[in-house]
Amino acid sequence: ARDFGIKRGVLLPVSAPFHSSLMEPAAEAMDEALGQISLQPFRLPLYANVTAAECTDPAAERLLLVEQVTSRVRWRESVLAMKAAGVEHFVELGGKVLGPMVSRTLEDVTVISVVTMADIEALAKEVS
Numbered sequence: 001a002r003d004f005g006i007k008r009g010v011l012l013p014v015s016a017p018f019h020s021s022l023m024e025p026a027a028e029a030m031d032e033a034l035g036q037i038s039l040q041p042f043r044l045p046l047y048a049n050v051t052a053a054e055c056t057d058p059a060a061e062r063l064l065l066v067e068q069v070t071s072r073v074r075w076r077e078s079v080l081a082m083k084a085a086g087v088e089h090f091v092e093l094g095g096k097v098l099g100p101m102v103s104r105t106l107e108d109v110t111v112i113s114v115v116t117m118a119d120i121e122a123l124a125k126e127v128s
Contacts, residue, residue, distance in 0.1 A: 018034035021074050027069035034062050045085075054085060079105050091123065
């Protein structure tokens with residue numbers, strides 16, 4: 001990282017070479033699987049990490065989901081775009097990694113990490 005002028009690097013424990021060309025077979029399998037189902041518009045816009053932009057067209061969402069398997073992650077840009085669009089509440093499902101990253105990236109937002117069944121129940125009470 002230092003050779004490229006990067007001040008800080010963090011090793012991420014991952015189980016596969018996600019977001020690289022080595023995942024092309026997985027992208028092809030995902031494309032095939034998504035091609036067999038009828039996609040409907042999501043209730044909320046999708047912010048694709050491929051483009052860091054909102055997408056509401058099911059056909060485009062399908063392509064972006066497949067591209068994401070082998071493309072770089074524009075995570076920070078995606079979060080900033082969501083905030084610019086007025087998103088104030090972020091919910092992380094299944095971990096406590098991205099929630100703290102959102103909190104460090106954005107001010108004046110609510111971030112909730114949902115990991116356990118108790119977390120799910122607490123969130124359900126909060127939003128109802």
